[in-house]
Amino acid sequence: MEKFTFQGNINLPVEQIDLYDWLINITENDYKSFSKAHRALGLTKIDGVEGMINVESIGGNLLVQHYKIQERQNHLLTLYSQKSDAYLFHLVKVAVGVEWKMSVKKKDGASSVFSCEIGVAYPNKLLKIASLLVAGRYFLRKHINEEGPLFAKSIEQKFGKCVGLAELL
Numbered sequence: 001m002e003k004f005t006f007q008g009n010i011n012l013p014v015e016q017i018d019l020y021d022w023l024i025n026i027t028e029n030d031y032k033s034f035s036k037a038h039r040a041l042g043l044t045k046i047d048g049v050e051g052m053i054n055v056e057s058i059g060g061n062l063l064v065q066h067y068k069i070q071e072r073q074n075h076l077l078t079l080y081s082q083k084s085d086a087y088l089f090h091l092v093k094v095a096v097g098v099e100w101k102m103s104v105k106k107k108d109g110a111s112s113v114f115s116c117e118i119g120v121a122y123p124n125k126l127l128k129i130a131s132l133l134v135a136g137r138y139f140l141r142k143h144i145n146e147e148g149p150l151f152a153k154s155i156e157q158k159f160g161k162c163v164g165l166a167e168l169l
Contacts, residue, residue, distance in 0.1 A: 001119040006148025019077040035147040059139030062087040097121030
């Protein structure tokens with residue numbers, strides 16, 4: 001699996017952050033605001049398994065991802081789309097596996113380190129070579145570096161508003 005990662009700071013203690021809560025409360029408008037590539041988002045629950053379907057256009061290729069939540073903790077969230085529909089140049093349909101992993105770790109008492117990682121599993125070498133030919137790595141790095149900081153900012157804004165009663169007194 002080829003992986004692409006963004007890391008950035010969130011000015012909140014790790015104990016104040018719940019990635020799952022953030023994810024399931026994202027609206028389609030929120031999702032679209034995180035990247036020019038984002039087209040649509042829908043949350044799903046199939047046979048008791050939560051997930052999401054999202055649509056994005058990266059480097060001239062349309063992607064429809066059918067994520068299922070694989071691991072769910074306050075500070076770690078892993079989603080996997082076993083067969084994302086990738087339409088090369090919006091025409092030729094192929095299936096790839098995509099993993100999306102987010103985590104927050106304690107940096108110090110007042111801040112955290114946010115990581116967002118995308119992994120792509122190509123079903124064969126030919127498809128991996130095709131991805132290289134259309135600059136897939138470049139566009140995936142560019143995409144994660146666009147959405148990652150905006151995810152972190154959104155998380156900080158959502159949980160920064162959570163003030164306990166003891167802090168108000």
